[in-house]
Each structure stands twice: as C-alpha cells, then as structure tokens.
Amino acid sequence: MIAHIPLNAHPNPKRVLVVGGGDGGVLREVTKHECVEKIDIVEIDDSVVRLAKQYLPDMAKGYNDPRITLHITDGFDFLRTKTAEYDVIISDTSDPEGPAEVLFQEEYFRLLDNALTEKGVISMMASENVWLKVTVLEKLRATCKNVFPTVEYAYTCVPTYTSGQLGLMICSKDAANDVTTPTRLWDREVEASINRYYNREIHRASFVIPTFARRYLA
Amino acid sequence: MIAHIPLNAHPNPKRVLVVGGGDGGVLREVTKHECVEKIDIVEIDDSVVRLAKQYLPDMAKGYNDPRITLHITDGFDFLRTKTAEYDVIISDTSDPEGPAEVLFQEEYFRLLDNALTEKGVISMMASENVWLKVTVLEKLRATCKNVFPTVEYAYTCVPTYTSGQLGLMICSKDAANDVTTPTRLWDREVEASINRYYNREIHRASFVIPTFARRYLA
Numbered sequence: 001m002i003a004h005i006p007l008n009a010h011p012n013p014k015r016v017l018v019v020g021g022g023d024g025g026v027l028r029e030v031t032k033h034e035c036v037e038k039i040d041i042v043e044i045d046d047s048v049v050r051l052a053k054q055y056l057p058d059m060a061k062g063y064n065d066p067r068i069t070l071h072i073t074d075g076f077d078f079l080r081t082k083t084a085e086y087d088v089i090i091s092d093t094s095d096p097e098g099p100a101e102v103l104f105q106e107e108y109f110r111l112l113d114n115a116l117t118e119k120g121v122i123s124m125m126a127s128e129n130v131w132l133k134v135t136v137l138e139k140l141r142a143t144c145k146n147v148f149p150t151v152e153y154a155y156t157c158v159p160t161y162t163s164g165q166l167g168l169m170i171c172s173k174d175a176a177n178d179v180t181t182p183t184r185l186w187d188r189e190v191e192a193s194i195n196r197y198y199n200r201e202i203h204r205a206s207f208v209i210p211t212f213a214r215r216y217l218a
Numbered sequence: 219m220i221a222h223i224p225l226n227a228h229p230n231p232k233r234v235l236v237v238g239g240g241d242g243g244v245l246r247e248v249t250k251h252e253c254v255e256k257i258d259i260v261e262i263d264d265s266v267v268r269l270a271k272q273y274l275p276d277m278a279k280g281y282n283d284p285r286i287t288l289h290i291t292d293g294f295d296f297l298r299t300k301t302a303e304y305d306v307i308i309s310d311t312s313d314p315e316g317p318a319e320v321l322f323q324e325e326y327f328r329l330l331d332n333a334l335t336e337k338g339v340i341s342m343m344a345s346e347n348v349w350l351k352v353t354v355l356e357k358l359r360a361t362c363k364n365v366f367p368t369v370e371y372a373y374t375c376v377p378t379y380t381s382g383q384l385g386l387m388i389c390s391k392d393a394a395n396d397v398t399t400p401t402r403l404w405d406r407e408v409e410a411s412i413n414r415y416y417n418r419e420i421h422r423a424s425f426v427i428p429t430f431a432r433r434y435l436a
Binding site for chain 2: 131132157159160161162163164165191192195196197198199201202204205208209210211212214
C-alpha cells in the first residue's frame, strides 16, 4: 500500500526513490509497475540489506530488478543533492519517536518536496493509527500541509501491528490531484494476479476513516 | 456497524430484533434510528443485562428507550414462534466455536429467514476475520447463501480484537438489495453528531477486502 497508492495516484511515474525500506519489500512492490524506469533506494544500514537477502528472500527479491540502484548512505545527505528528480518518493522509515524523529519534521518534507518533479507524490509510514495516537497523526498532517498542497491520511490493515492498522500520509505537489482515487490501473486480472492486498477498491477505501477521527485528519 | 449497516441497508426498518447483545451496546445504536418503532431483544442470560446496567452504564443506556422489550429466553425458542415479524435482525452472539456453535448453522439462519418480513435484512457477528480464519468465513458465507439470496462479508475495525478486525455477515431476503450501499441516510451533521464510528463512506468501505481474501468471500 505504501508503494501502490502513491504510484497509482501519480499520472505517469518513471523515477522512484525509496528512503529506508532496506528489507526490499517496498522495492518488490514498486517493480510491479512497468511504467517505472529507474528506482533508487537509499538505506543507511547495509546490514539491513544483507540480512534481508539472507533471511527474508521473498522480501529481498525486489533487489533482483535491473532498474534498481542501492545507495548506502544517510537519506538526508542523499536528498540534499537531488532537485526535481523523482516522480514518487516512498519514505519507509521507523517510528516518529526515537532516532527517526527527524524524518517526520518539516525540514525533511522540504527536502522531499525539492527532490520531486512537478506533479510528484510521496507516501510515508506514519506508524501511528487513529486508535492509538490520533493527535500525533494530526500534528504530522499539519506539518505535511505546510509543505504540500495535497495531504491525505490513509491506513492499511496489518494484523501484527498494535491494534491492527498502520497509518500512511500521502502527499502531492499537485493541488488538483485527488490521491484517494487511482489514476492508473492494471487490468483487473493482472491486478489480482500480482497483488495479495492492493486493489483499486482498497485504494479508495483506505482513505475512509471513522467519524471520530475526521476532526483530526480531514 | 453490526446495527447501522443492516438498518441503513433496509428501505424502511420499523421492527427490529436483537439476538444476544445483552450488554445493550447494539440497542443503543438501534435507538439512533428514528424510523424504528419496535425493538425486541432476546438474551439467554439475565445476569448479562444486570451486570451491564451496573458496570457498563454507557452501553446499557440503550435499555432506557421505550421502544424496547427485553425477552430473557433462548433465541432459538423465541425465533420458532415468529413469522414475518422483523424488518431487521441483528445476531450479536459469541464465537462460532463453543456453546454458540448452533448460531452459525443453517437451521438458525432458516429461523431468522422465517422471522423476517419480505425485504428483511440480517447482520451477524462472524467473529473471525480474513487474517485469521478466512476459510471459516468462507464456510459461513456458503451456509448463509443456502438461505439468503444476498450475502456480503463486511468488517469493522476493533483495536482490541485479535488482529484488529471483527467480521460481519450481512444478508438480505431481497436479491436486488445491494447492502453495500446505504439506502437511507441521516443528514451529514446528524450522522457525525450521533456516531463515533459509522458514516456513509465507512458503510461502503467496510465491504472492501484485500485481494487474497476475494476468492473466499466474493
């Protein structure tokens, strides 16, 4: 979902950056999009990549795609050198509390914004969900709004996460982009054969939240 | 959700039966629907009612509504005396494994069917969800399909349940009733002021399931 929602919300994504996501799971999903020509991944810790290849081969198989270039370095440093290079950036990082805190702050979003092409879309792991810390999401959404004209909260169901949900923030540089509706679609049969979770209906449904959460997130 | 989905999927529900649900939570939600004229609840264990009123007053406040009649008896025995009496029946029972097992079998669904009026709708706690025992849901759906022409799986997010979801089966005697779309709606403001979870968008979204689950449930 963290890959398919922004990719299918972009009109024609050719260049994609993954920040974090060293396990290769996001890469595996990105490679399902044939329109994508180039995929950069910037991971700070090479042991994540090595261990994923050794112990999580089904995730790490994403690395086998020739469109991928792996950069072992700090995401901040990498982004500072990039301007208008990526159509989609997927920020697959740790929780907002702890060492990854800076990846949930405005300076980081400004770097993402600068690295995006004109109609660029980002998605980021928001880690929290409406049940646990809806006010953390509210603050994160407000920070994103300082940078991006379009900001929408989505969630995906992950049974092993606390309370069963994982929140995402989907942002676009294009104020007219309704990211809640997929603009590009696989054929129905292809969609069903390559995705265990994602489908066009679940794209839309993932933006629908309970009434109590709306005053924080909509 | 177990109350609002069937009530809003029925064109004009006047008489409602709740089977189980002695804690009063479902009653509380049913009473939000002004079109409902009569609400019967059949609960096998009067101590559930007593203890809910004592310790869960916010749930049990549903009992304060004058439209409600409480019947302390076995749901099977009660249903055997009813023919074409209810527009909506909500089966808020325990898990399919254990003492409530008979409430997930065809004989029970035939009693529900017989107790419903012409365009009657039921909802039932399916307890399982797509993550844990999708084949139990598949079997339950098939059993419902033996009795009702319209059977749809829905889910609601409950952070305290295992893996964060609770499944529901929504069935209608009317083959033409698309229960996934609400036919009756509160005004938006009323909807938001009386419901913490339910809204018209979440009604539709609750029927959207991951790709892997579709071959079992759609």
